[in-house]
Amino acid sequence: MQKKLRLKQFLTLPLFALTTSIFAHDSFMEQPYNTSSPIGSINVSQSTTPSPKKNIQVDATFNKLEVKELLADLKKVKKHLSGKTTLSAADLETLGSAIAQENKLFADNHKVITLGLEVIDLYESKYGGLFTKGTKSQGGFDRKASGYELENLMLVIMQSVIDYSYTEANLSAYPKLFNNRLFKTSAYFPGSVTPPADASQSYTIKINGTHVKVKGTPSNYIEEDARRPTGCYLAPGSIAKVTVPSSLVGIGATILVGAHTWDLTKKPTIKRMDRVTTKYDINSTTTTIANPLGGGVYINVPYQKDLGILNITLENVVRSPYYARTVANKTSLSDWLNVERLRDAPWTDIETDKVMMQVPTSWIYAFDNIEATMDDWDMAMDAISTLIGRPLRRSKTVIYMQVDVIKRGKANFPGYPQSNVSYDPYTDYKGYHSSYLIDGPRNERGYLTNVLFHEQGHAEKIYKFKGEIESMINFLWVAVHNKKFGVELNKAFEESFNGYGISHSIEEAAISWMITENFRLGNPMSSKTRDYRQEFSYQPRGHAKYADLVRLFNWEAIEKFYANTSEMWDRGEINYSYPNRVNEIPTDDRILRMSQAAGYDLRPLIHFWGVHPIDFKSLEAEIQKNNLKKSTAIYDQLSFYKTIVPMDNTAFRNFGLEDFSEAKIQKSSFHDHVSQSYYPGFLKKWWNDYNEPEGQAAVNQIQRIIDLYFPDGRPEEDNSSCIKINPISVKSSSATSPENTLDNNPATKWTAKGDGEYLLYDLGALYELCDLEINFEKGKSRFDYFDIEVSRDNKTFMAVKQGLSSTKSSATFDSYSISRKARYVKIIGRGNETNDWNSISDVKFYFKQKDTK
Secondary structure (H helix, E strand, O other): OHHHHHHHHHHHHHHHHHHHHOOOOOOOOOOOOOOEEEEOOEEEEOOOOOOOOOOOOOOOOOOHHHHHHHHHHHHHHHHHHHOOOOOOHHHHHHHHHHHHHOHHHHOOOHHHHHHHHHHHHHHHHHHOOOOOOOOOOOOOEEOOOOOOHHHHHHHHHHHHHHHHHOOHHHHHHOHHHHOOOOOHHHHOOOOOOOOOOOOOOEEEEEEEEEEOOOOOOOOOOOOOOEEEEEEEEEOOOOEEEEEOOHHHOOOOOEEEEOOOOOOOOOOOEEOOOOOOOEEEEOOOOEEEEEOOOOEEEEEEEOOOEEEEEEEEEEEOOEEOOEEEEOOOOEOOHHHHHHOHHHOOOOEEEEEEOOEEEEEEHHHOOOOOOHHHHHHHHHHHHHHHHHHOOOOOOOOOOOEEEEEEOOOOOOOOOOOOOEEEEEOOOOOOOOOOOOOHHHHOOOOOOOHHHHHHHHHHHHHHOOOOOOOOOOOHHHHHHHHHHHHHOOOOHHHHHHHOOOOOOOOOOHHHHHHHHHOOHHHHOOOOOOOOOOOOOEOOOOOHHHHHHHHHHHHHHOHHHHHHHHHHHHHHHHOOOOOOOOOOOHHHOOHHHHHHHHHHHHOEOOHHHHHHOOOOOOOHHHHHHHHHHOOOEOOHHHHHHHHHHHOOOOOOHHHHHHHHHOOOOHHHHHHOOOOOOOOEOOOHHHHHHHOOOOOHHHHHHHHHHHHHHHHHHOOOOOOOOOOOOOEEEOOOEEEEOOOOOHHHHHOOOOOOOEEEEOOOOEEEEEEEEEEEEEEEEEEEOOOOOOOEEEEEEEEOOOOOEEEEEEEEEOOOOOOOOEEEEEEEEEEEEEEEEEEEOOOOEEEEEEEEEEEEEEOOO
16 A cells, blocks of 8 residues: 555645645635645645535545555554554654545545544544644644644544545434534534534524626626525534425535635644535435534525525524525514524624625624624625626625634635634634624724725726736725715725835825836836836725826716626627736727726826826727817826926935835845835835936926827816806805805905815805806915815815916906816915915806706
């Protein structure tokens, strides 16, 4: 057997090396069970199907000799545990490798299963359950650590039993072998619960049996089974029965015991068994299920099945805490407070039609505000779905979140479930643990909350420009917090990325881009990782173009673009499969369709943010063919960006020091592990060499963009037919008598001292504004300075004009073109040429047409 074993190990190693290297951040379609894995120094090659027990067929090469040798190996372990022999660390390691190679023999050989279970019982009676308190393995251990050879060996045996022995056929054939058979590690994870006193007690629950294609571009994981909680929990060691309607039989539906389907064999530290669930095909209306670790019970509904609401009956299970707000089930607040959250099972299922999560019951049994939390989660998912042109309700929840003892990947990962939040099974959380899962996304800030929306962006499979794979997805945060939670747009953008010490406003993101070599040389933003480094990923400037788009044209522009994309997908007009992947959408096509959605030529804005047209002439022709207007708003914004470029070394350094200390900058390397341009290494490179010529080069590039797309200068709107509108109210930031600016009396005025004092006008409805007229108190004798901002909702304000000045040529009104759709207008005083007083006599507003959309 050893000779044959060495050959099998040799064949296994290349596969192991391959699978362990494929662990990239964007491996979105990674299956929960990818089971070629290391256990200690043992190489384990298993089935690569999501469930090792499904459709098991023992290889014909497994013969009686192999069974005999496997039994002999298990007997050696048993003798070692009983103290009859003593095996060395090398012996234990060799046995582990040998058993791992033959683990499929645990599938249907009664002697192998029996002896394997006896070995597990003997180990647990002598040493206790793996990872439990007071044991050597408490807290986990490194997979390759010396001194843990026996623990690694037991993991191989226990894993082989769970993966292969717990089949319905074995449960039916050998009920005495499996009944009341639990692994003591279950007390640690997933947790203990007392079996029902009456094994014949049953519960009938409802699930949503429909999982069909919905309109719009597809997200990742959409074609995988829809997991439906039953609100029931199988106690470790129990054998239960599940009865389903005949419509679920033979269609690929399955019963899952245990929610934690991610395989952790790639984790260098072992903190629980690598695979902890069992899965059973539904081949008849009644199915027998078991799991030595126990776990919640779920029905997996296959894709493209439309079965409606189904009744499921479960026998010999306990009820687990369950909050539901779905088409199938609804939990009242009273039931949650007085019944559901107080149930004994260690895990709680929470779901709406848009959100699902599993959290430890110890986090939630004293939590009252479940409805507010789930309202916020539903609102957040609605913002995401609206942003990217998807239905508000899909056939699976938009997001599925799950707590585990350790996050599943080296880095944070997307997934269904997304599992990037850990807990400590040894800790008594006393019924409440503050986490964004429990508290909801509204007020949570910080790295992990950013991670959630970042990874959900990956899961959504959003169409992007090349290079945006790790940047555009951060924009989901902006949509959620600005649209649904009322956070000001620039603030929401600033909070949307909380990594590597960078938190930028839109203007700061623009500066971080304009100071780069690529911008100064007129090159696109780099998606490469060499000379100029990756300039999109994990950086605010990578998704700032979308914030600028919203600031100038409101949310409808980008939402309409993605809605149109979904409609084109449904009609079969686009199919961005390989090589035109969702992360590399054809540039010119995307620019054109974004411009169509906005109603304006967006090329200059997108060009400024580093995405240049591929075929300028052809795209120009399409822009003209579609009668897309040149945007005054874009012209003004680009002109403003010229004014904030750092123009000398002091300004450059001050900007860098807002993010990093000088000590960190000086210790950094341009080619450090963080492959982005705007990081300490970049700042160090230019710390002494960025001066006025570099600043002027950036200004010149902005002017080249303006000249390229606006050869006739600032595009003025035809305001000859504008109509005057009377605001319904005006407020000021601190001074009195703002109403004087609406009385058309030059003898009265509003005055306020200080930079930033403002007037806020409510026009009463949305208007397509064209002109704003201001009569400054001393308009003919001095320059007055001010900014103009507009808003649709009195929450998110967009800068229309910044750094404006009165004309000093009129004793009455100066006129300013706005060309924005808004209800609220803010005039922000910046003082005058002699002091910091602001003084305005009257203001008039003009619009083209009323718009109630």
